[in-house]
Amino acid sequence: MQLKKYLKNIGITDISSKTTFFHPNIPPKKLLNAVSVYGQNISPDEVIVLVDDTFWGSAKEGALVTNDFLSMHVSGYPARRWDIDSLEDISLSNQHVVVNNEVTARFEKAELKPLEYLISVLNDYLVARTAVQQIENTEKLMSFAELTEICETYTQPDCYTEEELRAA
Numbered sequence: 001m002q003l004k005k006y007l008k009n010i011g012i013t014d015i016s017s018k019t020t021f022f023h024p025n026i027p028p029k030k031l032l033n034a035v036s037v038y039g040q041n042i043s044p045d046e047v048i049v050l051v052d053d054t055f056w057g058s059a060k061e062g063a064l065v066t067n068d069f070l071s072m073h074v075s076g077y078p079a080r081r082w083d084i085d086s087l088e089d090i091s092l093s094n095q096h097v098v099v100n101n102e103v104t105a106r107f108e109k110a111e112l113k114p115l116e117y118l119i120s121v122l123n124d125y126l127v128a129r130t131a132v133q134q135i136e137n138t139e140k141l142m143s144f145a146e147l148t149e150i151c152e153t154y155t156q157p158d159c160y161t162e163e164e165l166r167a168a
Contacts, residue, residue: 001132002067003084004048006125017114019052019062026050030059038073038081039064049118053110062110063097065122072097074105087126092119 004023007013013022021027030052031044037060039047049065052058053074064071070087073079082099091098092115097105107115 001129003065003122003125004067006128007048007121010121012118012121015114015117017111019057019110020114020118021050021052023048027059030057034059034062034064037061038079039071040081042066042069042071051107051110051115051118053107055109062107063105070099070122072105074107077105080104088130089126090119090123092116 001009007022013025015022021030026047028044031047031050034050034052035042035044035047042064046066046068047064048067049063050059051063053062054060061074062072063074066084068084069081070084070090071079071081080099086100088100089098090100092107095107095112095115096103097107097119
């Protein structure tokens with residue numbers, strides 16, 4: 001399941017916040033600022049979530065989330081971009097975003113509660129995605145016919161026919 005559908009299904013896109021915005025309720029000016037500063041090669045139409053970490057609300061620092069990428073640019077940290085498929089885990093600790101066990105940014109101006117919830121939901125998505133991939137990648141060990149053949153070939157019956165007993 002794509003991230004956009006996952007977020008919509010759990011209802012997080014209905015949350016209203018001054019600094020965390022969900023498609024289709026992302027202010028156009030903020031979106032264009034964020035994409036132009038740290039969303040290179042991301043179309044504004046692809047953005048699912050925008051987190052604004054600026055004092056005046058320009059969104060020139062913060063995070064963008066699409067179905068394919070997580071992109072962040074926060075003061076004091078280099079701009080970063082990850083393929084969603086490369087993410088193993090994401091968490092928030094003392095306003096620090098930790099991606100794949102590496103501190104990648106410190107959000108100072110974004111509202112903490114919506115940011116905490118968003119990061120938690122993103123991590124839940126990663127866990128669920130990994131579980132689904134493991135299930136899909138699990139191959140059947142063998143077919144029922146193969147199992148039956150092995151059982152018939154290599155197991156001894158618990159009981160014998162009269163003929164088998166007389167022959168013994």
